[in-house]
Amino acid sequence: MSVPHALAPSDADAAIRLRAVTKIYDSGVPALGPIDLAVGRGEFVSLLGPSGCGKSTALRLIAGLAAESSGSIEVAGQATPPRGGHAIGFVFQEPTxxxxxxxxxxxxxxxxxxxxxxxxxxxxxxxxxxxxxxxxxxxxxxxxxxxxxxxxxxxxxxxxxxPDILLMDEPFAALDEITRFRLNDDLLALWRDLGKTVLFVTHSVFESVYLSQRVVVMSPRPGRIAAEFSIEAPEPRGEAFRTSADYAAQCRDVSLALAATGGTRGHG
Structure with a gap:
């Protein structure tokens, strides 16, 4: 079953590390943090939370597309900026x-x-x-x-x-359910074959539990980490896991944690 407050990787094993990172917009509105997050090399982690909680902002900070207001970010062992060549691949919400x-x-x-x-x-x-x-x-x-x-x-x-790291910002949110399931499976196959570190943003509980080794639940703006879950699942994952009682139970645990933050239950 899901285990809250899963252990984060050590400094030596982290591909991405955020320490006390905040983002405040020029208007003065706080968007994110402070947030502490570590993603291990080769790990698949999902950031789950309601719209506007800072999930996409966190990805943009990691990619160097925006600057944090305070705190520090390390990518592939390097303090940023600069973000360091082609260490990062970014998949946006729209194909662009x-x-x-x-x-x-x-x-x-x-x-x-x-x-x-x-x-x-x-x-x-x-x-x-x-x-x-x-x-x-x-x-x-x-x-x-x-x-x-x-x-x-x-x-x-x-x-x-x-790239060593893939940042994915709700890439499948606009797709129909059948296509989304297929691309979820294809993404997992690529992750297994290539060994990339993946940080995946979603507002879907079901997608986060199906894809991830670890789900990080964020609170409404300014986004903070409210809970973490280590996802127990067979590998490779497939339809048997998606339709299992264990999957349903883990989705329920994560959904309850999301609801406890004051966010939605994130089914879509």
């Missing part, structure tokens, strides 16, 4: 694809910005598309793809630089 560019060109963008040689770029793009099973769509355009396929392109673009 260039509509005028082919799928292969969209995936190649991070490598082109880094001035990677063309031959190496082509090889890495082909490999990234194959990992998300879109190798047959390299010459297609975003308008020709479904919502789920567009999100696969976004994931391929995040993977093409071979």
């Amino acid at each position: 694809l260039m509509p005028w560019a082919s799928i292969s060109a969209n995936v190649a963008l991070p490598l082109e910005l880094a001035r990677t040689p063309k031959a190496e770029t082509a090889q890495r793009v082909a490999a990234a598309l194959a990992r998300v099973e879109l190798q047959d769509f390299a010459d297609a355009y975003p308008r020709q793809l479904s919502g789920g396929m567009k999100m696969r392109v976004s994931l391929a673009r995040a993977l093409v630089t071979d």
